[in-house]
Amino acid sequence: MGNTVISNIRWVGRYIKNHMFxxxxxxxxxxxxxxxxxxxxxxxxxxxxxxxxxxxxxxxxxxxxxxxxxxxxxxxxxxxxxxxxxxxxxxxxxxxxxxxxxxxxxxxxxxxxxxxxxxEQEFWWDDLDRMLLQPQSLPQTLTLTVEGIEHSWKVDVPSNPSPSTEIVPPKFSKIQEEGKLGRKELYRSLHSLLRPLPEEKRRPLLDEIAKWSGSNRKGRVTHAxxxxxxxxxxxxxxxxxxxxxxxxxxxxxxxxxxxxxxxxxxxxxxxxxxxxxxxxxxxxxxxxxxxxxxxxxxxxxxxxxxxxxxxxxxxxxxxxxxxxxxxxxxxxxxxxxxxxxxxxxxxx
Missing domain, CATH: 3.20.20.370 (Glycoside hydrolase/deacetylase)
Structure with missing residues (x-):
């Protein structure tokens, strides 16, 4: 009886392994x-x-x-x-x-x-990356009106950082306590605002960000x-x-x-x-x-x-x-x- 039960258990185990899962x-x-x-x-x-x-x-x-x-x-x-x-x-x-x-x-x-x-333009998330996370200087304040609500950011970035420079302070540092954002925090904030927008509303905002950052909208070959x-x-x-x-x-x-x-x-x-x-x-x-x-x-x-x-x-x-x-x-x-x-x- 015991051997039969064990045999049945093993059979069920093999069946589950080979079929059910x-x-x-x-x-x-x-x-x-x-x-x-x-x-x-x-x-x-x-x-x-x-x-x-x-x-x-x-x-x-x-x-x-x-x-x-x-x-x-x-x-x-x-x-x-x-x-x-x-x-x-x-x-x-x-x-x-x-x-x-x-x-x-x-x-x-x-x-x-x-x-x-x-x-010629990049996907919008790459466009945002190119304008914010690449090593060019940025103005200290950005103001955008999104869906009728005005948003303003104070930006703390090094002037013309080299590509190897860490462009965002670790976690939430003194910069953020003073109400300023590093580049990646700014990217996250803008990404969350732009993501749910339809393309016809997002496009002019990206144009504004490009003008603010001194970038053009022509995409990189690497991101085509x-x-x-x-x-x-x-x-x-x-x-x-x-x-x-x-x-x-x-x-x-x-x-x-x-x-x-x-x-x-x-x-x-x-x-x-x-x-x-x-x-x-x-x-x-x-x-x-x-x-x-x-x-x-x-x-x-x-x-x-x-x-x-x-x-x-x-x-x-x-x-x-x-x-x-x-x-x-x-x-x-x-x-x-x-x-x-x-x-x-x-x-x-």
């Missing part, structure tokens, strides 16, 4: 590039990205997001399944990421903000978004899926459903026109649960997408909402650290 991980990247500074931790160097892909190819089961979606719907996710995704649409996705994906034969989905194609021609090149070959990421990268929950519909549908139709193929996949800008409304996933489904990615951590299992697929953020880890971390993300 089987799941997959979707990785989210943004950039593959060597940058002098990356305060938002959006970039992975080409060397480290290659090491990540080597780990995936040797230890896990890389598959396309479309394959993973179908496997999850059937409840037949392969052990160690991983999908790679990229958000936003930086030009280095073509020049640095795609060659490495081809080298290691790892498929990936790229979610492109179609309104930023062919633009894709051109239409580069998008076409990126989409060639069987390893790459192109997905939609709205037109202007808004916080969707700050928009009405009608405005959300326009952003989502126009991004789908715009990419389909440029690539002459169906666009079946979508990723929510920013992607936390608060960044889109309760109705948004159903709207995405109604507009003809097959699945959509969020940006909060979780495991893809059978029964997961295909229009709220969780993803895990990556950082510029070397291969050993990446291997250690990804191993902790799997349920088995």
């Amino acid at each position: 089987q799941g997959a991980t979707i990785l989210i990247y943004h950039r593959v590039a060597e940058l002098p500074s990356d305060w938002q931790l959006m970039s992975v160097t080409p060397q480290h990205f290659g090491e990540h892909l080597d780990v995936l190819r040797k230890k896990f089961y890389p598959m396309s997001l479309q394959q993973l979606h179908r496997a999850a719907q059937k409840g037949k996710i392969p052990k160690g399944a991983v999908a790679v995704t990229f958000d936003d649409g930086y030009a280095d996705n073509l020049y640095n990421a795609k060659p490495l994906l081809e080298k290691y034969d790892v498929p990936a989905s790229f979610y492109v903000t179609c309104g930023c194609l062919d633009q 978004s894709l051109t239409t021609n580069e998008l076409e090149q990126l989409g060639k070959g069987g390893l790459v899926e192109i997905g939609a990421h709205t037109v202007t990268h808004p916080v969707l929950s700050s928009l009405s459903l009608s405005e959300q519909r326009d952003e989502i549908l126009q991004s789908k139709e715009g990419l389909e026109e440029k690539l002459n193929r169906p666009i079946l996949s979508f990723a929510y800008p920013y992607g936390e649960r608060s960044d889109y409304s309760v109705q948004t996933p159903e709207l995405v489904k109604q507009l003809g997408f097959s699945y959509a990615c969020s940006n909060y951590s979780g495991i893809v299992r059978r029964g997961v909402d295909p229009f709220q697929l969780p993803r895990v953020s990556t950082r510029d880890w070397n291969g050993e650290e990446f291997s250690r971390r990804i191993s902790t993300w799997f349920p088995v």
